[in-house]
Amino acid sequence: MSRRAALWIGFALVHALVAWLGFAYPNEPMGDVYRVYEPWSLEALQGRGIVGITEAWVYPQLALVPMVLAHTFAPIAGYTVGWAILVTLLDAAAFAVLVGRGASLPRRTAAWFWLAYIVLLGPVGLYRLEAVTVALGIVGCLWLVGRPWAASMLLAVATWIKVWPAALLAAAVIAVRRRGAIVGGAAVVSVLTLGAVALAGGAGNAFGFIDEQTTRGLQVEAPIATPYLWGALLGQRGFAVSYSFELLTFQVTGTEIDTVIAAMTPALVLAMAAVAALGVVKAARGIGFAALFPPLSLALVLGLIVFNKVGSPQYLAWLVPSLVIGIVVRRRVWAGPAILALVAALLTQLVYPLLYAGILTPEPVAVTVLTLRNLVVCALFVWMVVRVARLPAPARRRAEIAAAEASPSPSV
Numbered sequence: 001m002s003r004r005a006a007l008w009i010g011f012a013l014v015h016a017l018v019a020w021l022g023f024a025y026p027n028e029p030m031g032d033v034y035r036v037y038e039p040w041s042l043e044a045l046q047g048r049g050i051v052g053i054t055e056a057w058v059y060p061q062l063a064l065v066p067m068v069l070a071h072t073f074a075p076i077a078g079y080t081v082g083w084a085i086l087v088t089l090l091d092a093a094a095f096a097v098l099v100g101r102g103a104s105l106p107r108r109t110a111a112w113f114w115l116a117y118i119v120l121l122g123p124v125g126l127y128r129l130e131a132v133t134v135a136l137g138i139v140g141c142l143w144l145v146g147r148p149w150a151a152s153m154l155l156a157v158a159t160w161i162k163v164w165p166a167a168l169l170a171a172a173v174i175a176v177r178r179r180g181a182i183v184g185g186a187a188v189v190s191v192l193t194l195g196a197v198a199l200a201g202g203a204g205n206a207f208g209f210i211d212e213q214t215t216r217g218l219q220v221e222a223p224i225a226t227p228y229l230w231g232a233l234l235g236q237r238g239f240a241v242s243y244s245f246e247l248l249t250f251q252v253t254g255t256e257i258d259t260v261i262a263a264m265t266p267a268l269v270l271a272m273a274a275v276a277a278l279g280v281v282k283a284a285r286g287i288g289f290a291a292l293f294p295p296l297s298l299a300l301v302l303g304l305i306v307f308n309k310v311g312s313p314q315y316l317a318w319l320v321p322s323l324v325i326g327i328v329v330r331r332r333v334w335a336g337p338a339i340l341a342l343v344a345a346l347l348t349q350l351v352y353p354l355l356y357a358g359i360l361t362p363e364p365v366a367v368t369v370l371t372l373r374n375l376v377v378c379a380l381f382v383w384m385v386v387r388v389a390r391l392p393a394p395a396r397r398r399a400e401i402a403a404a405e406a407s408p409s410p411s412v
Contacts, residue, residue: 004102007111011095014115015126019084022123027353030080030127033070037129038079041067053200056208059129061197062160066132080127087131094135097142098324110327113338114138114320120342121316122349128314133158137165137321141297142328145289148178152185159186160193163209164304164318167272171297174279175289213310214265217244217251220359221351222311223374224264228252230371233362241360249310250360261309268307275299278388285393292391294326294334299384306381313352316345316377340380347373 001009022030044050044064052061066086073082099111118125125131136158143151152172158165172182197206218225220241231239231254239254279296301318305311319341326334351359351370358366 002102003108004099007095007099007102007108007115010112010115011092014118015084015088015091018118018123018126019081019088022080022084022127025123025353027356029123029353030083033080033083033127034078037067037070037083040064041071044068045071050200050202052205052208053197053202054205056205056212058209058212060160060163060209061202061206062157062193063129063162066129066161084126087126087135090132090135094138097139098328104328106328106331109331110324113327113342114324116342117320117323117345120345120349121313122353124314124349124352125317128312128317129162130314130317133162133165134317134320136161137168138324140165141168141293141321141325144172144176144182144293148172148176148181149185152182153189156186156189160189163213164301164315165321167300167304167318168297168321170272170276171279171293171300174276174283175287175293175296177289216249216309217253217261218257218264219310219312220250220252221313221370222308223306223378224260224309225252225311226371226374228254228257229359229362229367231255233364233367241362249312264307264309268304271303271307272300275303275385275388278385282388282391287391287393290329292388294322294329295384295387295391298322298326298337299381299388302377302381302384306378311374313348316348319344319380337380337383340376340383344373344376344380347376 040051041064045068049055051057051064052059057063070079070083070086073085076082076085095111095114098107098114100107102108125134136154140151140154140158143154152169155165155169155172159169169182169186173179176182194206197203218228220229228239229241229252232241232252236254239252241250241252243250275296279292282292282296298319301322305315305318308315323334323338323341327338347369351366351373355363355366355369357363359370
């Protein structure tokens with residue numbers, strides 16, 4: 001059996017297993033698909049309104065596209081199975097781009113890593129919009145150097161499905177030499193999307209997903225919610241886990257919760273700006289794409305998780321594109337971060353769906369596992385920021401800087 005054939009057999013087995021686990025596990029890890037994706041898409045198909053157009057929506061407008069496309073496969077065994085088939089096909093396309101002919105050891109290693117990550121994260125990574133954006137993100141990252149226009153457009157499409165790939169785009173603008181192509185491709189997709197929204201009469205709701213996010217409370221799985229979750233576990237007065245019927249999520253309450261909620265959005269913006277500025281400095285020093293883009297993009301993605309008020313378990317899928325490209329370009333250097341990310345994925349699956357009842361009604365084991373997961377994510381974020389900060393300038397660039405510093409100032 002060839003190495004390439006083994007990879008594709010592994011791909012088929014992994015997707016079949018994880019798709020089945022969505023039905024076998026407790027707490028309905030595929031619940032979002034038939035509880036919200038299917039009703040939203042049916043509403044649009046039946047002409048009863050289009051989320052993001054006729055009303056404000058929590059997601060960007062292109063998120064409705066895969067929800068509608070899943071109906072193509074619904075006649076096979078229902079909408080939920082149709083969604084799993086759609087995601088598997090998208091993953092297969094991205095997997096084919098990644099593996100190629102199977103001759104590259106780094107690419108094969110990255111492929112096996114992705115499959116392991118899918119298994120360890122579990123069905124929540126398959127039955128969410130994140131699955132669509134991860135497939136687009138992997139191909140986009142692989143194409144950034146050779147096909148920057150196509151890569152940028154793919155990443156922009158992913159961003160208009162879920163906002164998080166904007167972190168990959170930001171890192172690309174900083175690390176890729178052909179910045180005009182990156183900006184241009186993203187601009188084309190954004191203009192076309194906003195134009196279509198305006199023509200459909202939804203200009204007033206074009207950026208409704210931003211308002212929806214800024215008004216949210218602290219979701220129970222978010223790293224910043226950890227002290228409040230422990231307060232609820234220890235029975236501290238005013239600390240509790242409650243359900244938001246408006247947002248369909250579980251949130252925490254406790255002392256000074258409103259102050260923390262108000263501070264998180266500015267903290268997120270400042271953290272992202274600081275990491276991006278660090279990347280700009282390193283790019284100006286001549287750090288190349290292979291060294292700069294993977295840790296910078298992963299730091300930005302992790303920043304979106306660490307400083308976010310929302311901490312849904314599927315957010316851990318965001319780590320995959322940066323780790324895949326890191327393994328492809330520098331396999332041995334990325335072994336440590338990849339292993340730590342796999343640990344975070346496993347802990348996330350233990351939390352949701354397996355131990356989730358112990359989070360909603362706080363129990364020691366479940367809260368401890370979630371706390372460990374959050375600590376691992378925070379540690380990985382710090383690691384990536386430090387890795388970017390320590391990237392050495394190329395020898396030629398160091399010589400140029402030294403010569404510039406040693407030369408006398410020009411006279412006026």
